[in-house]
Amino acid sequence: MARSLTLQDVSLRFGGISVLDGVSFTVNPGSIHAVIGPNGAGKSSCFNVISGLYRATAGSVHFGDVDLCRLAPHQIAAQGVGRAFQNIALAPHETVLDNLMVARHRLTRAGMISTALALPSARREAAAHRQRVEEIAIFVGLTDVLRAPAGTLSYGWRKKVELARALATEPDILMLDEPVAGMPAGEKMEIAALIRAIRDALGISVVLVEHDMPMVMSLADHITVLDFGRRIADGTPREVMADFHVIQAYLGTTDAPADELADALNQEVADRA
Amino acid sequence: AGGASGSTANADGVKIDYGVKDKELTIGVVSDLSGPFSAQGQSMVAGNQIYFNERNTGDKICGYTVKLDVQDHGYDVQKAQTAFNGMEPKVLAVTQLLGSPQIGALAPAMTNSETTTILSGWSSAGLASADQPNNAYYAVVGTTLPVAVIDGLSYLAQQGAIKDGNPIGHIHLTGDMGDNALKGSKAYAKKHNLKLTDIEVTGQEVDLTSQLAKLKRAGVKAVLVTAPPKTTGQLAAAMQAARMDLPILASAPAYSPTLVDASSPTKDFIERHLLATTPLVPFGDDTETSAKVAKEFDEGKKSGLIAGSAVANQEVNYGYAMSVVLGDALDAACKAGDLTRAGLHKALGTLDHVTTGVTVDLDYTDRSRTPSTKAYIVKPDGSAVGGGKLVTEVSSDEATTFQD
Amino acid sequence: MSDLIWKRSGIALVAVLLLAVPFILENDMLGVAIVCLAYAVAAIGLTVLVGVGGQLSLAHGFFVAVGAYAYTVFGSPKGEHLFGFGLPPLIAAIGAVVVAAFAGLAFSPIARRLGGLYLGMASLALVFIADYVFQRVGALSGGSGGRMVPAFTVGGLQLSGFTKHLWIAGVDFGGMQRLWYLVLIVAVLSAVAALRIVRGRPGQALQLMRDNPAAAAAMGVNIPRAKSGVFVMSSAYAGLAGVLIALQAQTVVPHTFSMTLSLNLLVMIILGGLGSVQGAVVGAVVVNLLPAILDKLGTSGALAFIDPTGVRGMSGGLFSALVFGAAVVLVLIFEPLGLAGLFRRAVRRASITRAG
Amino acid sequence: MLETLLQGLSSSSIYAVLALGFVVIYKGTKVVNLAHGSVMLLGVYVISLLAPRLGFWPGAVIGILVGAAGAVVIQFMTNAVRSKDHLVMTIMTIGINVMIAAELTHEIGDATVFTGDPWGNRSLSIGGSSFPVSRLMALIVGSVLIGVIFAIFRFTQFGVKLRASAVDAETSSLLGISQRSVSIWSWVIGGGLATVGGIFLAAFPANGLDSGSATLAMSAIPAIIIGGMDSAGGAVLGGLIVGCGEAVARRLIPELAPVLGDSFASVVPFILMLAVLLVRPSGLFGSKVVQRV
Amino acid sequence: MLQITGLTVKYGVGVHALQDASVDVPEGAVAAVIGGNGAGKSSLMRAISGTLGFHAGRVVEGSITYDGRNLAGLSPQKILRLGIAHVPEGRRILGEMTVLENLRAGGAIVRSTRKRVNALQEIMDRFPILAERRNQRAGLLSGGEQQILAIGRGLMSSPKVMLLDEPTLGLSPQMVERVADTIREVNASGVTVVVVEQNAAMALGVATDGHVIERGRVVLSDSAAALRDSPDVRRLFLGGDVDEGLGLDAAPASLATLTRWSA
Ligand SMILES: Nc1ncnc2c1ncn2[C@@H]1O[C@H](COP(=O)(O)OP(=O)(O)OP(=O)(O)O)[C@@H](O)[C@H]1O
Ligand SMILES: Nc1ncnc2c1ncn2[C@@H]1O[C@H](COP(=O)(O)OP(=O)(O)OP(=O)(O)O)[C@@H](O)[C@H]1O
Ligand SMILES: CC(C)C[C@H](N)C(=O)O
Ligand SMILES: [Mg+2]
């Protein structure tokens, strides 16, 4: 279960545009690893390469011993790579519950025929997974909206459903693309606490893309910084923060009280447990 | 309900079962009155009406007034079945069933209910055969397509337009109508050593120029066409464009007076080159019956007997002829004292010489054979009422000996 | 609680009505009723494909044709000019469904690559190609007049076609009456199966695939397989419907399976409410029943301005086409969720009234 | 072979004009107008009624306007769909087609409809084979129309508005684009093009249209798909491929594969379409369905 | 100049998204509207631009006037022509069209070609990434790039009032600054701005006035400076004062725990 994710010299080009250029980094098992960088730096593309939606032009992606570059997206999902999208990608007309149930796809077997015949195995399977999905929904705080069509929720709620759905794939590595964009500060904190709690409770790795620096600094064990598709820095939050390139390329000025935040987070996670 | 239920006898001791009640005898019509063949359908219904109107006001059929139960299927198979299922218990026979898909679809029902049915169409697929045992209750009115083609070709030969050993072309619709006519041209070609180039069309072509190029390369001396009239028009136009001044021989379904419509750019070419080989006398021709039908058609329109949208063309004559055949069979059945469906079926089989006056004479003693081996040659003429003039009646040895 | 009672008694009432249909309807309308149910089966398959899977097909009628003809060829003895295998009817019917499913599978290289309207237009090719094959291979199609369909018999009991008389409660219990029950059972089972599929694991995956294929893939859904899977499933439904249609018609005729059929099937599912199984059934009933009723109206003399021969007014066929077309337009304008939505609203309103 | 290509070229221009009509409507409203053929027949029928009295040109102008107006009526109906679901709108055109087709069949009966065009049955000799003047006109008019439409798409804001309003109604209304007027215009153009296509479809050597000719418009579908549903250039190229492919097939199939029969040529456009789609799922020029996450 | 009085908004048969909300935006102001998830901010913007209808929503009560003119019942196009541009939440770029075409569509109501070209030039200068990607299909841009395109497109019509719904969503800190600068600059050129933001720090940084919406009600309206100093606002929206306990009561987290799934 404890597997590391390693990107080795990953390059990605679209026509004339070089989106990723020799990017390498390793996500250690059980760590929260942030990928940051300016808009258009290639963060989401990086995610897309990992989850198989883009084919790397060069380089490799290994999850444990498995070379993800050889697999189709659904096979990568089957490897335990769970993902929440930057642009919300829910089925708007379906209920939140149904949206979460799809995430169980890789863990369930019932096909057209056994579903049509309502075989006992299919029914048992569905019931067990519904129960687990409800557990996850409670954990993420979605209990009240489970029966609402996802499309009628406000932006912030939908972001939470995205997160819950990624979690419901029971991933070994959870990839979150801007999970708190569009949330007020209070809720950001809540989600940050949630992410930490997930990692702690399940022992899985988390890869996080976020522009909210206070959150990244307080949450991440390790940070990789991309700019124009290249890795320009890689290290602990403190190391990265000190890096002149990062400040120039991305942060400009920063006044985030990172340490205090980290403490507060630890406090909250302790409360939850 | 099946045809086997009990029959009764009327006051005159004639056995009756379905479709006869009090003083009324009901005959069905299942036709296309709103779909792609609605123009033909309406004209044929007019012909049916003219005949039975004539009988109702004059020499009544077995003392009964005939009522037509006219149902529209809009060229839809499903609707045709519903329409027939609905009318079946109430009619003695069907005097017009139009559309080859509908004819095929209803065959089992007709056989099962023993309903004598007059078809619209000359394909020998309508005849009874080993593959089509259900066609036993169907009657074709006229010359089957292959036989008419043979007659037409022998006329061309007679006129010196084609000689033994010549190449000829045959443009035919895919599917059985075309295949059926092709049997005739193949048989004739074989006998006379003609080199036949046949070309399939779907009726959905934009034009026929490329098809024609093939015939041109083959150096044909005449072109046969068995397809919808629109294709005939396209053929003529393409021939005109390619400056191929050759005779065109059209099977009956390929010819329509609209081909010599005044606004058609190919009218003149068609009048000069086209001949139709058909069992039908043109509408309004000066033969006795045709003239009478035309007159009654006009009067019927005025008096509101006939639909305003019915067109004055040879289909009126066709419809009239269909009903003459049925009328003669009804008369024969009445005479034999059995006006049941079974009796009618038997009576039709005794008719060896039906003279309709608007078609060649017909013989129904063998339902697996063409009712006639003769055909008329009709020349299109934009100035004639019905768009054509009767040239002559032809018959040939090849036609009488033809077996399909 | 009382809601449940209402619902149960509603279902019971409908069930009794459906069982009584052969005692109520004359042969002609009973035929229409059977056709309604048979097309309902096809429409259910299509609504899952189009509404749930987001894959448009303009060739559903093609797969209905495959089912109808496969049953006929399998079940008929070899003829002088016609293909035939002379298999027992039940085997022929199952074989026909399998063949239709395989036909869907054969098309899946296209189906899995394309989506939405492109797939719709591409599938149109099947309709034209089938048309060509039917014209060309008379031994298969029986030509434009079609060919006979072997009756359906299980364990010596004939369930379609022409039968000896069997009088029950004043009704001649012939092939048509017996076929009704066969078709009713098949349709109900098909609907139940489809409902389960839509609500279950495959349906949820399809729904996400329709709305966001990339997200579906990231959730572990094998997109190409899901696409061809739903295409195969809908083809099997179409094939099953084809068998039923053939049994009702007793003769299969290529013209039945023209483009109009494929378009009509789409009208059924849109009218019923896209993606709704119940809607597909309602849509199929409306699309097949409405013209029949209009035709009846047109020929019965009930409407003074209509006359089938067109002598004394508008012809019945024209009237029927105009009203039918207008009905389609109006339903689509005024009831965005289709007839299923209309029905749901009516039920809701009724239950509110009861509660209040 | 020259003759074959010439033949292909001449029908290509008709396919292209019909295909372009579909494409403009699709670009503007994302609706595939399945009543296109009926609109075409309506326009041509009106011309056939008017031309004998007014002459061809005034008749043609009115006929084209009637075709456009007919299309606009369809636009009004489809636009009334509240959900704005393009598929629902597309299906609605089937219902509308049922009505128009029934009425036209009733009106036209078994008549053949001629426009009385001035090119009549004349033809030119090109390299030993003859080429009808009407087809030359189709080629010229087709090219001009295609050019004009290209110019409109390229050099005016109309093209941008057209696409914007089709893609996203809410956003385009926020940009001040009146979806109504844009979609009306696209249907006006589409209906007009249908009629123009119909005029040439009826002209020598095709010999008029009949009540069943509406389905001919469907034969433009492979052209649109091959070219790409939302590409005007694609429609033209698709028309060429379909027209020439069919002509070449007609010429070669009897020699290469006589078993298939002559009628195989008529499914060749559809087979070409499937072949193109296997390689390029959104046609040669169609915009790829892109989805970024 | 833009006056919202007693506005109540409803979606379908559901609950009220806005209730009796009143906001007054004086000419030349930058008004910040802040509030939590689902508070009704976007609904307010939709009501002003007349696009509630696209979401099955409607104004139940209240009025919106602009320069004394009631906007009720006007189409979105009319409202835009009056000079009110709305950059909607979630970017809503036209993904199948190129960046340039998106911008051109943004200038759809500008009659003069010269003005349109000038506006285009100005926007490309301001956001060079758009110039760089002018011929790329907009749907392929990164999230942040799309957001910038949406803002640029909103500027194309040279509006008098700009409604920005979460303009900095998904933008990097640097880009957030750029957008803040842009707001200041267009405001300086006489454009009134209403900006809805989760990033309250940024919004209150550029704003002259601020309005806080909670569960559909305007609970606080004051000058931006005053709001910045308000402890409530700091606690809820500025992510600030750690001493006050992270605002857990504002957003109560569930106390559930999760264990690994095994099956
Ligand atoms: N499929 C594609 N085709 C062309 N260009 C692409 C494609 N996908 C991404 N790009 C380009 O690659 C660059 C990186 O995009 P990506 O979405 O990875 O950025 P990002 O780091 O996630 O930015 P943001 O923070 O704004 O979300 C962008 O400039 C984008 O335009
Ligand atoms: N299309 C819709 N249908 C039904 N309810 C809706 C719809 N859009 C919004 N709502 C509801 O209206 C309320 C206000 O939503 P709104 O989008 O205005 O909030 P917001 O303040 O913009 O939130 P966020 O910051 O998350 O975008 C919410 O409860 C939301 O669920
Ligand atoms: C004779 C015609 C009216 C019918 C046509 N031959 C058909 O295929 O049905
Ligand atoms: Mg990104």
Ligand SMILES: [Mg+2]
């Ligand atoms: Mg919002």
